[in-house]
Amino acid sequence: MSQYQMAPEDEEALIQSRVNIDERPLRRLAKKFHTFSSLASSTGNANVSSFEEAREAFLLELSSYHLLLSRSLTVWNAESRQIAQYHREKQRIEQEQITQTEQIAGLKVTLEEAQLFRRRKMEYDQVAEKINSLPSRAELVSSIESLEAEISSIAEDEVQLKKNVETRRERLNRVLSEIQFANRVGREDVPEEETVEMDAEDASEQDPDSARDGEHSATDDVSVASTSLNPFAQPFRPTGVSGITPLRESVLRRAHESSASISAAPSPTTAEEGEEREDIEMGEVSEEPRDKLKKRIKEDLEEGEASDQSSELSEPPEE
Secondary structure, three states: OOOOOOOOOHHHHHHHHOOOOHHOOOOHHHHHHHHOOOHHHHOOOHHHHHHHHHHHHEEEEHHHHHHHHHHHHHHHHHHHHHHHHHHHHHHHHHHHHHHHHHHHHHHHHHHHHHHHHHHHHHHHHHHHHHHHHHOHHHHHHHHHHHHHHHHHHHHHHHHHHHHHHHHHHHHHHHHHHHHHHOOOOOOOOHHHHHHHHHHHHHHHHHOOHHHHHHHHHHHHHHHHHHHHHOOOOOOOOOOOOOOOOHHHHHHHHHHHHHHHHHOOOOOOHHHHHHHHHHHHOOOOOHHHHHHHHHHHHHHHHHHOOOOOOOOOHHHHOOO
């Protein structure tokens, strides 16, 4: 609209320039009118023909000027219609511009939403790919159940192994106590000459190094007893020797039963044997059975049940 409208100053300058323009049709019409008016004011028969010619020329010029004005009016009307059409076209363009601007804004929002959707879809595809690479829930549940069952079975095996170790340790301690008791009883039956040697051996056992050697020898005796004793062997009764006390018989019977139970039981594994040997070396075999054995031997001696006869675990006395 602004490009078709003119400022008042520009319009005034345009009118002034048009006034200053020397228009030839208007000048000719003015000239013809002055000629006709001058002839009309003059009198005389001689100027009648000139007057008629001037009149005809003026009318012709006037009609020509009238035709020029009508043509200019037609041009003005056409220009006015064209201006109106331009205005309508401008309004249409402005409205279309507004519509296109709104569409562009809507398309920008749609583009942002599409980009966000595409980015989320790519992230979803990555997560889905990772999920698909993992095993299914059923497989994981079955794997967890199998692992739990394996753990429970291992725990049960561990408990059973601990029980077996404790049982074998108790049996070993029992065998050691029986063997020590049998040795004590056998030493009491040795003659005086051998008693002096045994006292010397007891004194050497009080030394730490000899005590450690004694523990190793006890462990070796246990291993030999557990591997070489025959569970079906009968107790040895020396011929020609009488006076075996009931205490000796009970000791021999308990030693025989303990050796038979050790031979019948499954042999411990290397790790368990190592643990038992470490327990024996560290002094885990309690000293309480020794005290009880000493006390029991002392009571037997006081009651007179001990004799000079040899046991089956000691050498027969020299005659």
